Amino acid sequence: MEQLSINHITKRFGRQTVLDDISFTLAPAKIYGLLGRNGVGKSTLLNIITNRIFPTSGTVKLGDQDANDNDDVLSRIFLMSETNLYPKRTSILRMFDLANEAYGQFNYQTAARQLKEFGLDEKQHLSNLSTGQQTIAKFVLALNVDADYILMDEPVLGLDAAHRDLFYQELLKSYQAKPRTFVLSTHLIEEVQQLLEHVIIIDQAKVVVDDDVQNLLERAHTVSGPADQVDKYTAGLRVLVSEDLGNIRTTYLLDDLDDQRVLPDTVELGHYDLQHLFIYLTNGGEVKNA
Numbered sequence: 001m002e003q004l005s006i007n008h009i010t011k012r013f014g015r016q017t018v019l020d021d022i023s024f025t026l027a028p029a030k031i032y033g034l035l036g037r038n039g040v041g042k043s044t045l046l047n048i049i050t051n052r053i054f055p056t057s058g059t060v061k062l063g064d065q066d067a068n069d070n071d072d073v074l075s076r077i078f079l080m081s082e083t084n085l086y087p088k089r090t091s092i093l094r095m096f097d098l099a100n101e102a103y104g105q106f107n108y109q110t111a112a113r114q115l116k117e118f119g120l121d122e123k124q125h126l127s128n129l130s131t132g133q134q135t136i137a138k139f140v141l142a143l144n145v146d147a148d149y150i151l152m153d154e155p156v157l158g159l160d161a162a163h164r165d166l167f168y169q170e171l172l173k174s175y176q177a178k179p180r181t182f183v184l185s186t187h188l189i190e191e192v193q194q195l196l197e198h199v200i201i202i203d204q205a206k207v208v209v210d211d212d213v214q215n216l217l218e219r220a221h222t223v224s225g226p227a228d229q230v231d232k233y234t235a236g237l238r239v240l241v242s243e244d245l246g247n248i249r250t251t252y253l254l255d256d257l258d259d260q261r262v263l264p265d266t267v268e269l270g271h272y273d274l275q276h277l278f279i280y281l282t283n284g285g286e287v288k289n290a
């Protein structure tokens with residue numbers, strides 16, 4: 001399997017530059033998170049990767065083949081999106097058949113089992129389904145289509161907590177049975193953190209993080225203690241934000257701690273999670289008084 005590379009993608013809508021020179025690579029058989037605040041351009045980017053809309057400039061390539069208008073390449077990338085591309089009277093089974101015609105080798109057996117687990121029937125029409133049920137039909141389709149790169153835009157939109165949990169389990173099962181690349185674009189960062197190997201965060205039209213989740217979280221340190229001691233200890237390191245509670249300051253770092261720094265007895269180190277990292281990175285760093 002070849003890598004999918006996104007090269008210097010810029011997208012403007014009129015005067016608004018939504019994506020500004022975005023580049024990153026998706027490797028085969030990995031689970032990615034594509035994260036960003038509302039309206040940052042995640043759906044736009046996923047639509048560009050799958051040739052549904054055109055970039056202002058830049059290219060998408062699978063190996064050395066350009067994806068633009070290339071059916072060979074596009075038949076290996078699938079996008080599950082919020083947009084309903086099907087006519088109103090389409091049944092779930094018809095949707096599966098269309099995917100089978102376009103991509104081949106649709107896994108009807110697993111799809112039937114999954115639909116049953118989620119309480120749906122393949123004869124049901126999309127137009128008669130609730131928002132959450134439409135999401136279920138779409139991700140069952142996405143999990144069983146024969147493509148190397150499966151892009152999922154808001155894959156748990158409208159799902160209740162039990163169904164979200166079941167979806168994460170089914171995604172992992174599907175990945176283990178047949179490793180391929182998944183890109184999950186979601187706002188439920190806390191829930192997907194365990195699934196993700198790699199994360200791409202977009203902020204203000206740029207890629208601000210492109211890193212393995214484990215590497216990233218190893219650099220996500222909290223430093224708490226008296227403000228002056230915390231500031232002395234964190235001097236020269238990348239501080240995302242500091243919060244003050246009385247005279248105790250907690251500073252959130254995204255950096256390696258070198259051994260030369262002497263940790264005072266009054267200062268404690270800890271870690272924080274991906275959701276907080278996302279919030280602090282995309283809010284701009286500042287000292288807050290809690």
Ligand SMILES: Nc1ncnc2c1ncn2[C@@H]1O[C@H](COP(=O)(O)OP(=O)(O)OP(=O)(O)O)[C@@H](O)[C@H]1O
Pocket residue numbers: 013018036037038039040041042043044045
């Ligand atoms: N066809 C269009 N014409 C003009 N502006 C557009 C168009 N499509 C998207 N935009 C704008 O581009 C920006 C990015 O939208 P996009 O839907 O890609 O964001 P997103 O990151 O997926 O957001 P969300 O997380 O809220 O779903 C928004 O400001 C949106 O208004």
